[in-house]
Amino acid sequence: MQRSFVPAFRIIHQKALAKRRDICSQDLLYNVVKLADIKDLKRMFDHLVEARTRFGFDTLLHYANAFGAAGETKHALRCLDELRARHDTVAWQAVVDRQRLHWTCATILRKSMTKSKKYHETPNIIASFVRLGIKVDILLYNVVMHNAMEAGDYPIAFKVYNALESNGLKPDKHTYSILLNGCSSQSSPAMFQxxxxxxxxxxxxxxxxxxxxxxxxxxxxxxQNDPELDRISFFMWRTYSEFFSESSFEQFLVSRKRKGLRDAVNETRVTQSSALLEPPPMALYIMLQLEIKMALAYSNQRVLLLYQQFKELANSPGFEALARSPTTWNAFLFAFCQKQQFASASQVIKDMTEGPAKPNVYSWNIFMQAFFKTSQVQAAERVFEIMRSRGVDPDHFTYGVLLRGYAKAQLIDRIGDTMQHVKTEEEMDPDLLRALAKVVDRRKLMLALETSRVEKEARAKEQADKEAEEERQRWARYDETFSFLEEQSVGPEESSPVREASTTKSSKEPPDSGI
Structure with missing residues (x-):
């Protein structure tokens, strides 16, 4: 029903309503966005603009936001152009500084990175904003820095940061978080100390x-790669204690016997005078991850004891939030799998299944990879089957695990079968190429890969042709169905029951916050 509305509405509007620019209520136009997928919305919007349909400020901004969020930068900017064209200079000056408009611009800019990582589009998008008279405020500068850091272009990110003062702006907390997270992800974080x-x-x-x-x-x-774990643990706990209250970790710290851990906390407490903050779940997770790493360095038994302690504290304040996230359980699962403690790893999966944090695709990937690394191919495939039976869809990491496992086991036929599920751009992953390079029978491998490629391309073409034909028929069907409306189209001075229906308020006017 939802897929039928957009083509039907477009044909009706084109054949009978287009001559009346204001015949459609803003409610109707606003809600088209909810009913259309992005491909249909582009087609519908192009028609409405061609027909010079009247759009209100909030409605056009809603379309721009939808296109921007989908990474359709061209259409999103076109919405802003239309918005500017439908206001005179005085009216535009009254709306150009609205926060809603700036948030939409931020969405367009940020999501431009989602399609093929088009970082190079950032300067052109900013130029489009400036051309429209939209002031580049700290929100937009933050997005520029975020895009640069995500693309690994930290010199540009810091160049923008250093230019803030000369542009009359001050960095906010988001500026620092964006840059600091970007520094953490670089190959040499120490250079940003x-x-x-x-x-x-x-x-x-x-x-x-x-x-x-x-x-x-x-x-x-x-x-993270420093071999002096005790020293790093001391400094990490001291850093944690400079900012955060230890109440969430109180029981945890009391039960830990490792030398230096309490000393690090106590040393900081002596010199700490300012009020301490309540740690977010992520801060607790970082410290727990550190403890898991420390336990791994000592013995398998210590990891198990740490896991049991975590389960005991799972319902306590602070730890409760961690226990609801699969990420925390996956950290223990990964630790057990690293040490080939399959009984303990299985227990983690069981505890997750019976608890609030169900195993996700990353859980199954970790478990499956551990079996492949120990050449237990059947066990790994059984994990894959269980994952699918529980309704968890494999991701590209899943297929990467399968391919590397099959390459190690020299199962060339299964490599060919699995490769059909891998996207073309992911076939050149360095880890995958290194794994395939270890296959002994090169001739058989190349034949399997070529067969897989041909089959995958044929299947993709068949699917594309099928979808294109279905799309053509879907739109053509309504074109034929409503062809009689051309002779009954509403003229400029005529009234229409559709006008009355479309302007009747069946719901509240779309709120500004809905954009």
Whole structure:
């Protein structure tokens, strides 16, 4: 029914209603966005613009937001152009600084990265905003820095940051979080130590727990490969205690016997004078991950004891939020799988199944990979079957695990079968190529890969042709059905029952906050 509405409405509008620019209520136009997929919405919007249909400010902004969120940058910017064209200079000056408009611009800019990581489009999008008279405020500068950091272009991100003052702007807490997270993801986080320390001071000044967590994460990422685990643990716990109350970890700390852990906390408490913050779940997770890493370095038994302790504290304040997230359980699952403790790993899966945090696709990927690494191909395939039977769809990591496992086991036929589920751009993954390079029978492997490629391309073409034909028939069907309306089209001066129906308020006017 929903897929039928848009083509039917477009044909009716084209054949009978288009001559009356204001015949459709804003409610109707607004709700078309909810009823159409993005492909249909593009087609519908193109028609409505061609017909010079009247759009209100909120309605056009709603379309721009929908296109922007879908990564359809061209149509989103076209909506803004239409918005500007339908206002005179005075009216545009009255709306150009509205926060809703700036949030839509931020969505367009941020989501432009979703389609093929089009970071190079950022300057052109900003230029479009400026051309429309939209002021580039701290919100948009933050998005520019976010896009740059995500693309690995940290020099540009910091160039924009350093230019804020000259543009009359001050960084906010989001600015620091964006840049600090970007620093943490770089190959050499240590080079950003001075900026990270500045962020730590800002977090203390503004008492922001999330920025403090970002600094804690930076610290963790910087020292994650340091062999001196006891030293790193000491500094991590001391850093944690500079920002956060230890109430959530009180029972945890009391039961831990490791030398130096309580000393790190106590040392900080002596010099700490400012009020401490309540840690977000992510801060607790970082410290728990650190403890798991420490336990792994000592013995398998210590990891198991840590897991049992976590389960005992799962319903306590602080830990309750961690226990509801599969991510925390997956950390223990990964630790057990690293040590080939399959009985304990199976227990984690069982506990998750019976608890609030059900196993997700990452859980099954971790478990399946562990069996492949120990050459237990049948067990790994059984995990895959269980995952599918529980309604969890495989992702591209799942197929990567299967391919690397089959390559290790020299199961070339299964490599060919699995490769058909891998997207073309993912076939060049370095880890996958290294795994395939270890296959001994190169001739058979190349034949299997070529057969898989041909079958995949044929299937993709068949599917594309089928969808194109279904799409053509879907629109053509309504064109024929409503062909009689051409002779009965509403003229400029005529009234119409459709006009009355469309302007009748069956629901409240779309609120500004709905954009």
């Amino acid at each position: 001075r900026f990270a320390q500045h962020c730590a001071e800002v977090a203390k000044d503004i008492k922001d727990p999330w920025l403090a967590t970002d600094f804690l994460y930076y610290y963790y990422m910087r020292y």
